[in-house]
Amino acid sequence: MIKLEIEKRKNVGLVWQVLSFIIALFAAMIVTGCLLYWAGLDAIEAFLAVYEGAFVGVEAIVETLVRATPLILTGLATVVAFRASVWNIGQEGQLVLGAIFGFWVSMEFSYLPYYLLIPLVIVAGFVGGGALGALCGWLKSRYDVSEIISTVMLNYVVIYLLTYLISGPWMAPGEFYLHTAPLSENSILPTLLEDTRLHGGFLISIVAAIGIHVLINKTSFGYDIKAFGYNSVACKFKGMNVPRTLVLLMMISGGLSGLAGAGELFGVQDRLSGSIAQNLGFTGILVAMCGGLSPLGTLLAAILFGGLVNGGFMMQILTGVPASMVYVMQAVVLLFFLCSGLMATFRIRIIIQKRVKQ
Amino acid sequence: MIELLSEGIIISILAATIRIASPLILAALGELICERGGVVNLSIEGMMYMGAFVGFFITWKTESPITGILAGAVSGMLVSLIMAFMVVTLKLKQFVTGLAINLLSAGLVVFWYRLFGLSSGKDVISIKILQTIKIPFLSEIPYLGKIAFEQNIVTYFTYLMVLVVWYFLYRTKFGLELRCLGENPASIDMKGLRVEIRQYCAVLFGGLMAGMAGAFLSAGSSFRFVPGMTAGRGWLVIVIVIAGNWNPKLIMMAAMLFALLDAFQLHVQAIGINFPYQILLALPYVVAILAVMFSRSKSNAPAHAGIPYIRECS
Numbered sequence: 001m002i003k004l005e006i007e008k009r010k011n012v013g014l015v016w017q018v019l020s021f022i023i024a025l026f027a028a029m030i031v032t033g034c035l036l037y038w039a040g041l042d043a044i045e046a047f048l049a050v051y052e053g054a055f056v057g058v059e060a061i062v063e064t065l066v067r068a069t070p071l072i073l074t075g076l077a078t079v080v081a082f083r084a085s086v087w088n089i090g091q092e093g094q095l096v097l098g099a100i101f102g103f104w105v106s107m108e109f110s111y112l113p114y115y116l117l118i119p120l121v122i123v124a125g126f127v128g129g130g131a132l133g134a135l136c137g138w139l140k141s142r143y144d145v146s147e148i149i150s151t152v153m154l155n156y157v158v159i160y161l162l163t164y165l166i167s168g169p170w171m172a173p174g175e176f177y178l179h180t181a182p183l184s185e186n187s188i189l190p191t192l193l194e195d196t197r198l199h200g201g202f203l204i205s206i207v208a209a210i211g212i213h214v215l216i217n218k219t220s221f222g223y224d225i226k227a228f229g230y231n232s233v234a235c236k237f238k239g240m241n242v243p244r245t246l247v248l249l250m251m252i253s254g255g256l257s258g259l260a261g262a263g264e265l266f267g268v269q270d271r272l273s274g275s276i277a278q279n280l281g282f283t284g285i286l287v288a289m290c291g292g293l294s295p296l297g298t299l300l301a302a303i304l305f306g307g308l309v310n311g312g313f314m315m316q317i318l319t320g321v322p323a324s325m326v327y328v329m330q331a332v333v334l335l336f337f338l339c340s341g342l343m344a345t346f347r348i349r350i351i352i353q354k355r356v357k358q
Numbered sequence: 359m360i361e362l363l364s365e366g367i368i369i370s371i372l373a374a375t376i377r378i379a380s381p382l383i384l385a386a387l388g389e390l391i392c393e394r395g396g397v398v399n400l401s402i403e404g405m406m407y408m409g410a411f412v413g414f415f416i417t418w419k420t421e422s423p424i425t426g427i428l429a430g431a432v433s434g435m436l437v438s439l440i441m442a443f444m445v446v447t448l449k450l451k452q453f454v455t456g457l458a459i460n461l462l463s464a465g466l467v468v469f470w471y472r473l474f475g476l477s478s479g480k481d482v483i484s485i486k487i488l489q490t491i492k493i494p495f496l497s498e499i500p501y502l503g504k505i506a507f508e509q510n511i512v513t514y515f516t517y518l519m520v521l522v523v524w525y526f527l528y529r530t531k532f533g534l535e536l537r538c539l540g541e542n543p544a545s546i547d548m549k550g551l552r553v554e555i556r557q558y559c560a561v562l563f564g565g566l567m568a569g570m571a572g573a574f575l576s577a578g579s580s581f582r583f584v585p586g587m588t589a590g591r592g593w594l595v596i597v598i599v600i601a602g603n604w605n606p607k608l609i610m611m612a613a614m615l616f617a618l619l620d621a622f623q624l625h626v627q628a629i630g631i632n633f634p635y636q637i638l639l640a641l642p643y644v645v646a647i648l649a650v651m652f653s654r655s656k657s658n659a660p661a662h663a664g665i666p667y668i669r670e671c672s
Contacts, residue, residue, distance in 0.1 A: 039473055087453050143651040148400070148453065149600070150650075152593045153643040164636035282461055289454060322472035327465035334458045335440070338450050 003351040017292045020343065021301075024290075024336035031336075032329045036321065046321045053314020054307030060314075062196045066268065068306030070095070072205040073260035074284025075291060075298040076212045077129075081147075081253040082293055083216060085229040088250060090136060090151025091257040092281030093158035094129035098258025099265040100162060101128025103170075103180065103272045106187035114186035118266070121187050122204065125262025126255040132158070133254020134247050141243035147250070159277060166273060179273035189267040201263025206299075208256060213295040215252075225249055257281060279327075283309075286334045292341075305330055367629075371621045372505045377579060379610075379617035380509075380516035381406070381571035385595040386602065386609045387523045388567025393599060394527065395560030396540045398664040400456025401441050403592025404463035405434040405565050406572035411467040413573025414583035415474070417485045424488070426577040427512060427570060434569015435562050437463050442561035446554055449666035460592075468585055476583070484581040488512060512574050517610075519567075524606040536560060540660030543667040553667055568592065594646060601649040604658045612649070616642045 033043035054064050074091045081088035105124035109117055132154060139145040163178070172181040189200040216222040224245050228235050236242055265276060287305050291297030308330060312323035385402055392399040409430035417426030437459060444455045476483060488510035497507040527533040536556060539546050543553050575591075576583045594616060602609030623638035 035469075089457065139647065139651065145647060145650045146600075149593075149597055150647050152590070153597070153646050156590045156593075156643045157640045160636040160640040164634055167636075168634060282457075285457060286461060289458075322469055324465060324468040324472055328462065328469050329465075331458055331462035331465050335444070335455075335462065338444065338455060338458065339448060342448055342450060 003353060017297070017341070020340035021290060021292075021337055023340045024333050027336040027340070028329055028332040031332050032325065035328065036325070041321050042319065046315050046319050046325070049315040049318040049321075050308065050311030050326065052311070052318075054311030059196070060310065062193060062198050064303065064307040064310045065202055066197045066199070066306075067310045068303045069199075069202045069205050069267070070260040070264050070280045071284055071287050071302035071306055072209060072299055073256050073263065074281050075287035075302050076205075076208055076295060077253045077256035077260075078285050078288035079216070079291070079293050079295055079298055080212060080225065080249055080256065082288060083229050084225045084245075084249055085232070086137075086140075086246065086249065086253075087146075087148045088133065088136065088151050088253050089148060089285060090132065090155050090254070090281070091260075091284050092277060092279070093151070093155035094132045094254040094257035095261035095264075095281050096158050096162055096277050097132045098125035098129035098255075098261030099272060099276045100158075100165065100261075101125060101258065102262035102265055103183070106184055106266070107170075110184040110187070112186070117184075117187050118189060118200075121266055122259065122262055125258045125265075127258070129258020129261060130251040130255030133257070134251040136254075137247040137250030138243070140250075141246045155281075162272075162277065163274065170272065172271070177273070180271050182271045183266065183269075187266055188270075189263070197268060199263070199267030201259075201267040204259060204263060208259065209295050209299045212256075216295065221245075221248070257284070260284070283327075283330065286330050289334055290337050367625060369501060369504050371618075371625050373508065374621035374624065375614060375617045376506055377509060377513055377617075378620050379614045380513040381574040381578070382591065382595055382598060382613040382617060383516050383520065383610055384512075384574070385568045385571035385592065386598045386613055387519055387606060388564035388571075389595055389599050390523065390602075390604060390606065390609060391527075391536065391560050391567075392564040393604065393660055393663045394540045395536050395557050396543055396660060396662050396665070396667060397442075397445055397557055397561055397564075398452050398456070399438070399441060399561060399564050400453055400596065401437065401459035401463070401592075402564075402568045402595050403588055403590065404460035405437045405568035406575070406588045406592045406595075407467050408437050408463040409434040409569030409572025410576040410587055411471065411572075411583060412569070413578075414485060414576035415470075417487075417577040418483060421486055423486055423577045424511070426485075427488070427573040430573025430577065431566050431570035434567075434572060435565040438561050438565020438568070441565070442558045445666060446557045446561065449668055452664050452666070471583070471585060482582055485577060487581055488578050510578060512570070512578050520606050520610050527606065537660075540663050543662055544670075547667070547669055553669075557667075568595075571595075590643070594642065597646040597650060600659075601646070601653055603653065604660065616645070619645065 029047060036043040036046055053060055055061060074095060077091050077094070078088070102121040102125040106117065106121045109120060112120065136147050136150040136154065139150050140147045166178045166180055170180045172179060192198045192200065192202060216225060224240060228240070228245060260280060261276060264280070265272060269276060283305060287301045288298050291301035308326045312326035315321050316323040385406060389399060389402055412433035413426040413430030416429035417423050420426065441455060441459050444450045445452045490508050490510050493507040497503040527537060535546060535551060539553065539556055547553050572588060575587060598609055598612045598616065601612040619642045623635060626633060626638060627635045
């Protein structure tokens with residue numbers, strides 16, 4: 001007699017995580033393919049164009065890395081918070097506030113030489129995002145305000161602050177468009193490869209990924225984060241300083257998003273405008289979830305998602321399919337990844353019982 | 359500022375408050391039912407966005423705003439079906455799933471918006487919107503008539519729904535079971551009542567209401583669709599449910615407070631008072647945080663909301 005038994009795994013291995021991500025990717029391709037087919041478009045052609053635009057040739061790969069840079073940082077921001085079961089979804093606002101702080105500093109200290117000004121604007125980006133994150137952490141620990149609510153609400157407050165600044169005090173004089181004057185020359189991040197847009201922010205994001213990996217896996221604060229994520233009540237009884245942990249981890253999380261904002265502003269854009277807020281924060285959440293909330297997985301997922309965005313433009317040029325299709329695909333990947341991740345947490349055991357002959 | 363105090367403007371602000379509050383109330387009632395049933399649905403924003411787009415699109419094609427609004431409601435319900443399947447059947451984490459669905463519907467809306475060529479072209483497509491219906495006799499009451507009884511049909515429906523939802527929750531057997539579901543689902547299960555089917559109904563109702571609320575934004579009050587037009591109202595709705603302490607009547611009042619701020623802001627902009635109107639735009643979100651800060655005492659939050667119910671196996 002053969003019996004099938006389903007049992008829950010204690011730990012999901014790396015192989016299963018990668019496998020379930022690949023399954024999710026294929027399932028998402030099928031779903032978006034159907035969507036394209038339904039709209040009367042050629043799905044295969046579109047996917048090939050995405051692939052070509054994202055990963056074929058040095059130029060495409062470099063541009064993919066440029067797109068991945070902010071996603072790595074906002075993804076890491078998500079990892080730090082979500083590992084502690086703190087649902088920070090304010091990456092968008094924290095990113096924008098980081099850019100605002102960075103821009104402010106670059107204006108105030110524009111007389112400094114580049115080797116002082118660039119580190120300063122980077123730190124300002126971290127401080128801007130971190131302050132907003134810490135505020136939410138404080139509201140949660142002191143007033144029991146759910147971080148979901150506070151972070152989302154502050155996203156909108158920050159966006160309105162940005163529109164106020166670029167349409168009022170910081171608006172470039174004598175211009176019609178809502179943006180500031182160009183950034184000062186000595187605040188622009190140096191490029192890593194000549195004639196490309198790959199800027200120093202990419203290095204920062206790689207360092208951040210390694211740093212967060214060490215922080216989470218090798219330090220006592222990382223242990224606190226994980227323990228808080230599993231059981232916050234037990235942590236309180238154990239004697240953990242919960243308000244401090246909350247504020248600190250939200251500050252790190254917000255700061256990473258702020259770094260992403262500063263990197264985008266001083267690496268890719270040439271002035272502060274509304275285009276700094278382009279869903280990089282929300283995509284970071286997707287990236288971190290698909291990376292299994294591990295820093296290194298997030299790094300890989302960010303490069304893949306950056307490639308999707310980058311390839312989306314090629315697809316739009318070659319096939320006329322709107323580039324926003326890739327955003328559908330990203331969300332579908334996450335939904336399927338959540339489902340297939342569920343499959344991976346169970347395993348099917350086949351038990352063969354031999355009949356005993358009498 | 360003194361211009362704002364004239365009689366006509368005050369009446370106009372109050373009438374706008376009633377109108378602006380109605381999508382908030384509709385979606386908040388849907389979310390209330392979801393949370394009472396034990397599901398915290400964070401995808402309200404996404405469902406409203408989908409409803410706004412579908413409502414616009416169908417109204418444009420059929421030239422009938424009421425068809426558009428109904429289609430928008432159904433589209434919200436279809437999106438919530440994904441949510442229901444993932445959190446009720448598969449018992450996945452509700453927060454993450456809600457976020458993913460928000461992103462999914464935002465992606466889909468922008469994709470279709472571009473695909474159908476609605477973004478290109480210089481002439482903006484504008485659609486017919488719902489007509490205002492003057493209620494005979496009542497609309498002739500001085501002041502109050504103009505404020506409350508010259509609205510469109512969905513607004514009247516909204517305020518009717520407040521009563522319906524209140525009656526359902528507190529005066530019917532199903533309402534009692536639903537409230538019990540959010541507090542202690544095991545007790546429903548042990549009585550031999552099915553948890554899943556009730557949660558499905560709650561989530562689908564939430565989607566229907568959110569979709570209708572979204573469609574109200576496009577086909578009910580503005581003549582066109584712009585990307586990002588829900589502008590965080592779906593999140594505000596979640597705050598409204600908290601600020602309203604999970605009670606239909608208080609939810610209505612909370613929604614009207616936010617709507618009043620919004621209506622005030624619109625009039626300040628329209629009159630052209632020299633004031634950074636972004637401060638007023640940001641005000642509802644700041645007030646929302648303050649409201650949550652000070653409403654935690656005596657919270658009526660369903661104890662089991664947000665936690666998937668998994669039956670204990672022997």
